[in-house]
Amino acid sequence: MAFKKPSPLPGFGLSLGYTVFYLSLIVLIPLGALFCRVVTHMGFAEFWKLATTDRAIHSYQLTFGASLIAAAINAVFGTLLAWVLTRYEFPGRRLLDALVDFPFALPTAVAGLTLADLFSRQGWLGRYLVPAHIEVAYTPLGVVIALTFIGMPFIVRTLQPVLENLEREVEEASATLGAGRLRTFVSVILPTIMPALITGFALSFARAIGEYGSVVFIAGNKPGKSEITPLLIFLRLEEYDYTGAMAIAVVMLLFSFVLLIGINLIERWASRFQN
Amino acid sequence: MSIELRQISKQFGEVRAVEGVSFTVQEGELVALLGPSGGGKTTVLRMIAGLETPTGGDLFIRGQRVNDVSVQERNIGFVFQGYALFKTMSVRQNIEFGLKIKKWKRADIDARVAELLKLFGLEGLGARYPHQLSGGQRQRVAIARALAPKPSVLLLDEPFGAVDAKIRQDLREWLVRLHHELNVTTIFVTHDQEEALEVSNRIVIFSRGRLEQIGTPREVYEKPANEFVARFIGVLNVLELKVQNGQARLAELSFPSHGVPEGNTLRIGFRPYAVQISAQTGEYRYRATLKHIFFLGVLLRLELETPSGLTIRTRIIKEEFNRLGIAEGAEVSFQIREYRVLSREGDALSHEVPVAQLVSLAEGI
Numbered sequence: 001m002a003f004k005k006p007s008p009l010p011g012f013g014l015s016l017g018y019t020v021f022y023l024s025l026i027v028l029i030p031l032g033a034l035f036c037r038v039v040t041h042m043g044f045a046e047f048w049k050l051a052t053t054d055r056a057i058h059s060y061q062l063t064f065g066a067s068l069i070a071a072a073i074n075a076v077f078g079t080l081l082a083w084v085l086t087r088y089e090f091p092g093r094r095l096l097d098a099l100v101d102f103p104f105a106l107p108t109a110v111a112g113l114t115l116a117d118l119f120s121r122q123g124w125l126g127r128y129l130v131p132a133h134i135e136v137a138y139t140p141l142g143v144v145i146a147l148t149f150i151g152m153p154f155i156v157r158t159l160q161p162v163l164e165n166l167e168r169e170v171e172e173a174s175a176t177l178g179a180g181r182l183r184t185f186v187s188v189i190l191p192t193i194m195p196a197l198i199t200g201f202a203l204s205f206a207r208a209i210g211e212y213g214s215v216v217f218i219a220g221n222k223p224g225k226s227e228i229t230p231l232l233i234f235l236r237l238e239e240y241d242y243t244g245a246m247a248i249a250v251v252m253l254l255f256s257f258v259l260l261i262g263i264n265l266i267e268r269w270a271s272r273f274q275n
Numbered sequence: 276m277s278i279e280l281r282q283i284s285k286q287f288g289e290v291r292a293v294e295g296v297s298f299t300v301q302e303g304e305l306v307a308l309l310g311p312s313g314g315g316k317t318t319v320l321r322m323i324a325g326l327e328t329p330t331g332g333d334l335f336i337r338g339q340r341v342n343d344v345s346v347q348e349r350n351i352g353f354v355f356q357g358y359a360l361f362k363t364m365s366v367r368q369n370i371e372f373g374l375k376i377k378k379w380k381r382a383d384i385d386a387r388v389a390e391l392l393k394l395f396g397l398e399g400l401g402a403r404y405p406h407q408l409s410g411g412q413r414q415r416v417a418i419a420r421a422l423a424p425k426p427s428v429l430l431l432d433e434p435f436g437a438v439d440a441k442i443r444q445d446l447r448e449w450l451v452r453l454h455h456e457l458n459v460t461t462i463f464v465t466h467d468q469e470e471a472l473e474v475s476n477r478i479v480i481f482s483r484g485r486l487e488q489i490g491t492p493r494e495v496y497e498k499p500a501n502e503f504v505a506r507f508i509g510v511l512n513v514l515e516l517k518v519q520n521g522q523a524r525l526a527e528l529s530f531p532s533h534g535v536p537e538g539n540t541l542r543i544g545f546r547p548y549a550v551q552i553s554a555q556t557g558e559y560r561y562r563a564t565l566k567h568i569f570f571l572g573v574l575l576r577l578e579l580e581t582p583s584g585l586t587i588r589t590r591i592i593k594e595e596f597n598r599l600g601i602a603e604g605a606e607v608s609f610q611i612r613e614y615r616v617l618s619r620e621g622d623a624l625s626h627e628v629p630v631a632q633l634v635s636l637a638e639g640i
Contacts, residue, residue, distance in 0.1 A: 177373035191363035
């Protein structure tokens with residue numbers, strides 16, 4: 001191997017072999033198989049027809065759009081939450097900190113059921129929101145709320161260690177140079193936490209794209225209105241329309257892949273000041 | 276005058292970090308705040324900067340009372356111990372940060388940054404990020420950043436603490452030259468007395484939150500105000516002697532009682548250089564064996580042991596040692612040329628007693 005440099009750490013060949021094998025087993029082989037089946041079982045014209053029905057296109061828009069909005073909401077409010085949890089001492093802080101993991105631990109079906117109940121016409125929140133013409137249940141808004149709920153911990157947990165490691169002195173240095181609190185946050189703190197924020201955003205976004213359980217209960221799943229792509233794939237399978245399901249799945253795969261690569265590039269740019 | 280502290284105090288909860296400290300710093304001075312860690316010197320520096328609020332007393336900068344002036348408006352430059360550079364910004368962006376906040380014009384900013392990069396030997400490094408710099412370069416960027424907005428005073432917290440010994444020496448000389456060129460009022464904190472003596476015009480010595488002495492390096496070395504200062508600046512040997520029959524004694528050594536009553540303890544202190552040694556055993560009052568020689572470069576440290584086992588530490592320059600022509604194990608005689616009577620720690624010291632007086636007083640034992 002030309003790229004193998006002499007190293008005092010033994011086992012490079014073995015570890016590389018293991019990494020490639022494991023990644024292949026878990027990630028590359030299933031995804032590759034899906035891709036191959038689409039390529040071998042249908043022509044491009046058929047694939048294009050199945051993947052771009054009005055119903056499918058609307059579901060892509062809803063899934064990626066709602067996921068982006070949810071991740072953006074989490075980026076703002078999750079940062080705020082992480083900030084409060086790391087920077088201030090107050091009674092009940094540990095309890096709040098533990099609650100952050102709740103969306104991780106909760107079965108997504110339970111989360112979906114709870115949200116659907118909360119926002120239904122008779123629910124605790126729904127009974128006030130519906131008369132005010134704010135429809136949450138069975139609308140794209142409901143989808144965004146469910147995706148925000150399940151994505152929140154990703155931002156908080158990736159930001160917390162970074163915020164904890166911020167040097168007090170750097171903020172003080174900014175103050176001695178005349179910068180107020182807002183200026184210090186925008187010019188000094190934000191760029192420092194930006195790589196972690198982007199990572200958290202990407203994780204939250206990726207999780208939202210794949211989310212199924214918590215969304216289906218609150219979304220109402222009206223075709224062309226509040227139907228997400230993972231559900232559409234599921235429906236196609238139920239109709240024994242394997243090729244239709246696969247065509248949509250491949251579109252999702254490509255979309256996710258491109259988006260994650262893009263986010264990775266932005267993250268690399270944002271951390272250009274690091275080693 | 277540039278800075279004046281009047282009865283400044285700072286309490287953190289129950290802890291009194293600084294108590295009733297008053298001193299003034301003249302325009303253009305280079306002043307060291309010296310003391311052991313926990314002495315309150317960094318707290319004083321941070322109060323001058325506005326990073327801490329005094330719980331008592333008044334603080335003036337250029338005649339204006341600044342107790343209630345925020346850190347942003349004090350127009351000070353502060354260099355932190357760990358430099359605290361903005362790691363997401365290049366060297367240039369770090370230096371121009373304060374200028375942008377003060378809304379300087381672009382052309383003025385560029386001129387000022389170019390001037391500072393040149394002055395600090397950082398030309399060509401403007402585009403680098405802090406992690407691409409050496410420790411010494413980082414420190415220079417930190418000082419350049421602090422000086423960029425032309426502050427009325429430059430404050431440095433342990434400026435030489437984080438670099439290794441060789442670079443530290445260069446940095447000291449460089450700081451003195453820089454101060455000479457810019458003539459900006461500078462206050463720095465250090466726990467290293469050598470550093471304070473070498474670099475500063477005046478030294479303010481703290482211990483346990485109180486000001487012990489303020490003076491030129493020479494004054495605090497030659498006329499320490501109390502035992503703490505005497506022991507902290509330079510090396511001081513301390514002997515505790517018992518007064519018996521009108522004489523203060525410890526092993527073979529005896530000194531006048533200096534008015535200390537019978538049975539009580541007299542404490543004296545002397546610099547290691549105050550011990551005179553002779554190769555002739557009869558020349559001076561006391562006899563001893565040369566137990567160890569420690570080579571320190573230009574200086575040597577000698578350990579003498581009297582017949583009864585008392586150890587006396589001395590320092591001697593190399594030429595003097597060569598002239599004596601003695602080696603480890605040699606029998607020598609010695610005397611203590613001058614010493615001070617130390618009372619309780621914190622009290623003022625008595626004047627130094629020269630040896631002639633000692634000999635005459637010591638006669639007739």
